[in-house]
Each structure stands twice: as C-alpha cells, then as structure tokens.
Amino acid sequence: MARTDAIHESEIPTKSRGVQELSEIEQQILDYMVQYLRANTFQPSIRDIGERFEIKSTKTVSEYLQALEAKGYLERHPSRSRGVKILGVDLGGDAVSVPCFSSIAVATSGDASPESLLSLDPQFGSREGSFLVRAKAGELGVLGVSEGDLVLISPIELGELEDGAVIVIGSSDAASFFRFLRSGSSFSFEDLKPGGRTTVSEQPASTGLVGRVAGFYRKMDEVGSLNLTPH
Amino acid sequence: MARTDAIHESEIPTKSRGVQELSEIEQQILDYMVQYLRANTFQPSIRDIGERFEIKSTKTVSEYLQALEAKGYLERHPSRSRGVKILGVDLGGDAVSVPCFSSIAVATSGDASPESLLSLDPQFGSREGSFLVRAKAGELGVLGVSEGDLVLISPIELGELEDGAVIVIGSSDAASFFRFLRSGSSFSFEDLKPGGRTTVSEQPASTGLVGRVAGFYRKMDEVGSLNLTPH
C-alpha cells in the first residue's frame, strides 16, 4: 500500500517543464505498464492496456508504444509477448544499495552502522561493496570536494587503477585519501592531506587499498551548504 | 549485475521450516526468473529458461514450473506468455527515475530524448519531474560545478524557494541559471552567466521557472575529468 501513491503520482518522469513531452495518455500508459508489472511480476499485453484505457484496437495501443519507444522510454522486440523493455525503471535489481557513513574513519572501522542506505544507479560508478562518506572540511579540497559532500568510494583492484586516481588506503583504525601514481612497475602514493608527502612502494600487498573515489555528490538543499565565494 | 550475489544467495524465501523444500534446480530456476525479470523488465519464456539450464524440452521446464507452483512459489495461467506470477518478490519502486540530458538547452527544448535514464534515490533531492543536465564549462563555476558534472534540477514552486537558491529559468528556446534573491515581497534574479546582471521582478507569473538546482554529481572515472588544479 505504501508504495501505491508513488506509482500513481507517476514515477516515470513527466519531464516537468516542457522537457521531452509525453502526451497525457502516453504518460498514463507508461505508468500503467510499470504499475501492472510491479503488481503482477509480468507485463500487461497490448490487449490489457487497451482494455484499461478503453481502446478497442490493438493497433492503436501498439502505436502508443511505438511513440514511447521513439521518445526513448521503451525498447520493443517484434512479437515478444508481454516483453517490452521499460527503460529507466528500477525493479530493485540493478541499483546498488550503498551505505552512507559520517566519515571515512567510521566507514572503514568495520563495526559502525551506516547513517543511511541509499540506492545508487551503477551509472554513477557504484559497484557491489561501494559506500558513501561525508567529506570533512579540506579533506579532498584539491578535487573540488567541499565539507558535507557525499564521496562515493568503490572497491577496486590495484591492477585496475589508473595513474592519478584518488584512492582510500586504510586499516581498521585509520584511513585517508591518496593519489595513486604509477611509474613503470612501481607505484607511489601521494598523501592528499595538506602537507602530506609522497610514499613510494613496490609491494602493494599489505597497503590496505580500500577503494577508489568514484565520484561525489553535493546536495544543495540548504543555502548554507552552497559555496557562495567564487574560488 | 550488481546485486547478482544477492540473487544467487536466493532472495526468494526457502519457506524456512521444511515447508515445501525446493530442489537445487527449482531454486536456481526461480532465482533465474527473478534475476531475468529485474534485468529486462519482462519475464523469460520457458524456452529462455531451458536455454539457460541446457534443458532442451520445453516440457521439462514446464514441469519444473508446475512443481514450483505446487509448492506455492508461483501462480501460472494457461497460455499466458512470459506471464508467471512470481510470489513473494519485491520489485522495488521507491527510487525516482530521472532523465539525463546533454545540456540545459536540450532538456528544456521539449523535443529531445534523454541521453539516459538513471534511477536516483529521493535522498539526493530528486522529485517527480526532476532531471539531470551535463554542465558546460563555466556555467555554474561559482558553485564549484565543473564541466561535465551532472546537475540535478528539481521542479519547485516559487513559494518554496529560499533566498539564495539557484534556479533555472527558461523558455522552450533558451534556459539558464539564476540565483533567486528575495527581499520582502519582491524577488530578483541574478544571472549567473559571467557578467550577468540582476533583474528585479515582482510578477513571477511568466518568468518560466523550470526548477531549482538540487545538487550535482561528479563522476571520476577518467583521470582527465579530475580537477587537478587547486582553486
């Protein structure tokens, strides 16, 4: 029941202000398809859609689906029954569930429960095992990250790391940000703390690579969180 | 892919107390069906299942489904294609689906299809009707936004706007960013383009408020996208 509202309020983007217009009925059909899918675990047939909207010809419904496909909301396949691929719908399967911690120390300590749990589209760079930490003042200033920003850290293998990537190295009692520098077969790690120095290492086995900074998000809900001074 | 583990760990309850135990293959088939549904938004056909498990006769697969139905995990309907009702599965539905456009001009033009559709947790500030645009160089530099960042724009009413909020004002042919300034009962809009000026307005009816900048995300997958110069 809880979720019913959200579905009725059209979870598929209305593209608010004239953005990529769906007609009223196109939007309703798309919403119906998602609602039906969620409720039944299978899709409505074109006939089901027609019945719902009192459209008597399957051709007409098919044309609406064609319009939705042209506008990028669907992908169809000739003759696949109840088999439209609805794009941009989260069925709970591919979004990664990402815990959010108040600091990187807390996140890596191993025994803290997350501040919250968000679902993050993998397109943002999240993987299985990713987590978010709230940035402290100055912690990642060189990357344009401000205090309070949510920094996404995704697990990675040393072999996957590109030169220049920002990584987290830590143990259970301390963790911090480094820039990874690759020169030939040896690596070095530049401490990103103000005044931090470069450490050279060839044996990365025990360095405790937690992950790599995959991105960050700054939420601008309170004006106070805006950075009003140009820099 | 992301939650594949979770699925393989079998999200479908085994009905705890010896009640109707599933055989190994029955469990695998059920998991596959859910996994497939999540990935594609439509169900696998009996033939799809057969292919996956190298079972060559549709009859055999059908018998497994019959067994799953008898044990209370499914409800079937004669001859409904890709239309098994899978019981006890949560198909999600709380994340907001957000279209992503290459620029704010494209987003507000009304006839562009989105670059992609991402699902965004409402905790990031997304609402029904929100969308993402890729920032152009300098466009929102004062906020710390760099070229290529994904800027989240969420619909908002004028009455909800706080003093200092960054908003998008536009028509179908042009749109840009402004800072909203409230002084008593009158508003002013400071153009955020370099060298932009402040416009005072008391009649907001026709201003074309598209939405408010609710946040931005910077993905750091390529080193080139990192802002290496401190500012």
Add this chain to the structure above:
DNA sequence: CTACTGTATATATATACAGTAG
C-alpha cells in the same frame, strides 16, 4: 517412479491491412 527428448498443436499476442471520423 524421475528426468528428460522431440514433435505437434492450440492459442495468446503483436503486427499488418483496410478502413472511418474529425
């Protein structure tokens, strides 16, 4: 009995064709 193969068949379903109305 279970666990299949392999073929045949009924049908649900998407699509195509031929129109009509405004």
Add this chain to the structure above:
DNA sequence: CTACTGTATATATATACAGTAG
C-alpha cells in the same frame, strides 16, 4: 494529419502427446 475501429495473420509461446533411459 491524428486517433481511432475491426479483421486478418504470422509467430512466439505454453501445453499436450509419444516416447526413452535409468
């Protein structure tokens, strides 16, 4: 032109039938 109706048709698909192997 859009927004349909109504019929016909190809086909994807679920099911049934007839077996085989262990």
